[in-house]
Amino acid sequence: MNIKILLNKLFTVNSLEKVISGQNVTVYKNVINELIEPSSSVSNLQALNIIYDYMSKKHRNEYFYKNTLLNKILLGRHSINTSTAIRELPVNKCILDFLIINGVGQAYEIKTELDNLKRLKDQIENYYHVFSFCNIVTDISHVEQIKNSLDIPEVGIIVLTKRNTLHEERKAIKYEKKLDYESMFKVLRKYEFEAILKDNFGYLPKTKDFEYYDACFQIFKELDVLKAQEEMLWQLKQRRGVDTDNIEKFKMVPREIKSLVYFSSYKKDNFERLDRFLTKKMGDV
Structure with a gap:
């Protein structure tokens, strides 16, 4: 199988879990066979480092971009204690690649060198x-086309450079004119919009089940639109990827798989199992 397809399959939450637990290591071993000498006496941690280094030079896929955003912005500029990252968030008929909430919500749409626009x-x-700050994270090869074809001067443009740093080509400017109650409400889970209504109005509607969602939305619309956004962001921020008891353990996770672990809701035993896997000989699970 093509090495690029293998890499796309390997760096997913489900795939990592299967590798660490020993349920399915086929993809991992196939990648190892493609990129590392079978006789090499390296640990799984060292193997992941070699594999990720190859990706950084030969195959910067969507996972590589997301993992870079998490490492360099969420963990590099902000604090995991006060900020939250969310990936693949449904927004109307689209899926937002990455969101970081730190006071405000910064939306990031990823367009790798492998994507079209x-x-x-x-x-x-x-x-x-839904959000007032939007950014496009892309390769330098797309920048001019984005500037020429996207007539939205408020959108930020961030370039993942050849050195794998993030260069802010154009800073995102706050834009609130398109904020829409229905779009924001649909982002929320039931317990989240219920919490907003109880906090702001002190009650929930008493209706038949099939009328309940629409009744809640009608109350939500009574908020000022910026207040509604503020409440929505606060609720989204509570979707933390790492609980406070495991922050120190998360800090020790290798950068290569930081994003996968962050979005896996790891508990103490998960971190311990990961540590055992990383210290074992390459391919041994």
Whole structure:
């Protein structure tokens, strides 16, 4: 199988869990066979480092971009104690690649060098229905086309450089004119919009089950639109990837798989199992 396809399969939450638990190591061993000498006496940790280094030079896929955002922005500029990252968040008919909430919500749409830009304008316009700061994270090869084809001067443009640093080509500017109650409400889970209504109005509607969602939405619309956004962001921020008891353990996770672990809701025993896997000989699970 093509090494790039293998890498896409390996760096997912489910795949990592299967590798660490020994349920399915086929993809991992196939990647090892492609990139590392079988006779090499290295640990799984060292193997992941070699594999990720190859990705950084030969195959910067969407996972590589997301993992870079998490390492360099959430963990590098902010604090895991006060900020939250969310990936693949449904927004209307689009899926937002990455969101970081630290006081404000910064939306990040990823366009790797492997992607086309056909849906970009529609995606960004949809994100502005919910968030006031939107960014495109991309390769330098896309920058001029984005500037020429996307007539939204408020959107930020961030370049993942060849040295794998993030260069802010254009800073995102706050844009609130498109904020939309329905789009924000749909982002929320039931217990989240119920908490907003109870906190702001002190009650929940008493209706038949099939009328309940619409009744809650009607009350939500009574908030000022910026207040509604503020409440929505606060609720989203509570979707923390790492609980406070395990922050120190998370800090020890290798950067190569930081994003996968962050979005896996690891508990103490998960971290211990990961540590055992990383110290074992390459391919041994």
